[in-house]
Amino acid sequence: MNQWEQRSRRLFWPLFGVAATAILGAAGWGLWQLRKPADPAVDPLAKLTVPVTSANLTVKIDASGTIRPIQTVNLSPKTSGRLLELYVEQGDAVQKGQVIARMDDAELRAQLARAQAGLARAQARLAEAQTGNRPEEIAEAEARVNRSRADVVSAQARLDLARERLERNRSLAEAGVIERDRLxxxxxxxxxxxxxVDRAKAALVESQKGRDRIRNGSRIEDIAAARADVAEARAQMALIQTQLNDTVVRAPFAGFISQKYAEPGSFVTPTTSASSGSGATSTSIAALASGLEVLARVPEVDIGQIKLGQTVEITADAYPDRVFRGRVKLVAPEAIRERDVTSFEVRVAILSGQEVLRSGMNVDLVFVGDRLPQAVVVPTVAVVTDRGRTGVLVPNATQKPEFRAVVLGPTLGNQVQVLQGIKPGDRVFTDLPPGQTLDSILNNKAKPGNGRSANP
Known part of the structure; x- marks a missing residue:
């Protein structure tokens, strides 16, 4: 036998004795506990009921929400075109009226030059109509009248000669001297x-009218028409100038660039979301946002406790150890129903934390409501319903559960305020005695079964 075996034998028997003693002692203690009489001071309802308490409480309503910009818009040009220059990056702060981008305007500049030339021509015609004609123009018109008058005299002389010949030859023809063909x-x-003669006289009349027009200057109708031409040319030039100005995209309000959608060289078009700004489009240039707020949804059952100006505690997933302050700024007048759940949108102004909170963050909200001094409360699991009546189960004279109707106030976490029906110091059942069910208690007849929560 080696030294290790000898030492093992010496250690085994003492340890065996200790273990056996421990086992026997435990068995003896267990038998003593079984034979020990019940403690008469232990209340048999202590594990089934809780006392009704009162405390100074504050109503708090929990909700979840998302941080979003107060105002947002997708920036796009008023007319389709190619983006020439973009002056901002995502995250840049901009001021109202600041130039964000510039569109290609080469074609519009050419149109503007043509419109300017057309305006100059119209203005020249108007000036000519308003100032009348020069002396040399009047002299030339007078000369045309004289030539026309001379033409009339010459034509009349030829007519007189022709008539004289005709009369002389008519007499000869009647005498048979000349033939009829010659006549x-x-x-x-x-x-x-x-x-x-008739043509010469008509030409004389026209030349005289022309001379008179030149002497008297332009007619009122001609001046009015020239003025209308000038106005039309100016309107055309103003239209093109407006289109040219619209190629410069400016910030409609101060804020920051939340998204950038296009690069120089991209073809962009007007988009209807440029006014609403709720969604990004591939045809926009950038998204501009201003300020932050929380958009929350509050269940219909709690919306009556939400008021304008109400204090709100905000906790963001990104900063779980910080509580930011907020204030209710708007409660939607119309409900939203999704998947058979009715809720109301509530907008919350952020009073602290704007420097770290970001658009799109998920947050948890606690709406701080009214203070309830010495409010009587019971656990929510103690509340039961009997044929449409709300109540709790209280011990009767024989310590058995008995239904008592109550009037409830707001729910505070896992507790609910009781406005009427019980008082502090009363006890309410939160679990049922063995062998009883809620139906048997409410119907006053016993049914076998295991104990369960009083809340159905």
Missing amino acids: DGFEQEARSAKAD
Whole structure:
């Protein structure tokens, strides 16, 4: 036998004795506990009921929400085109009216130059109509009248000669000296001379009218038409200038660039979301946002306790150890119903933490409501319903559960305020005695079963 075996034998028996003694002692203690009489001071309802208490409480309503900008807009040009320059980056702070981007305006500048030239021509015509004609123009018109008058005199002389020949040859024809065909020629000559006189007289009348117009200057109608041409040219130029100004995209309000959607060279178009600003579009240039607020949804059952100006405690997932302050700024007048759940949107102004909170963060909210001095409260699990009546179970004279109707106030976490029906010091059941069910208690008949919570 080696030294290790000898030492093992010496250690085994003492340890065995200790273990056996411990086992026997435990068995003896257990038998003593079984035979020990019950403590008469232990209340058999202590584990099934709790006392009704009162305390100074503050109503608090929990909700969740999302941080979002107070105002946001997607910036886009008023007309389609290619983005020439972009002057901002995501996160940049901008002021109202600051230039954000510039569109390609080469074609509009060419149109503006043509419009300016058209305006200059219209203005020149108006000036000419308003100032009248020069002396040399009047002299030339007078000369045309004189030439026309001379043409009339010459034509009249030819007509007189033709008529004289016609009369002389008509007498000869009647005497049989000349043939009828020759007389016809003289008649044709007279008719032609008469037509020349008529044309010369008409030309004289027109030249006289032209001379008179030049002497008197332009007519009122001509001046009015020239003025209308000038106004039209100015309107066309103003339209093109407006389109040219619209190629410069400016910030409509002060804020920060929350998103950038385009780069120089991109083709962008007007978008309807430029006014609403709730969604990003591939045709926008950038998104501009201003300020932060919390958009929360409060269940219908709690909305009556939410008031304008109410204090709100805000906790963000990104900063779980910090509580930020807020204030209710708007309660939506219309409910939202999703998946059979009715709730109301509540907008909360952020009073602290703007330097660290970011748009899109998820937050938990606690709406701090009214203070309830010495409010009587019971656990929510103690509340039961009997045929439409709300109440609690209290011990009767025989210490058995008995239904008592109550009037409830707001729920405070796992407790609910009781406005009427019980008082501090009363006890209410939170669990049922063995062998009883809620139905058997409410119907006053016993049914076998295990004890369970009083809350159905």
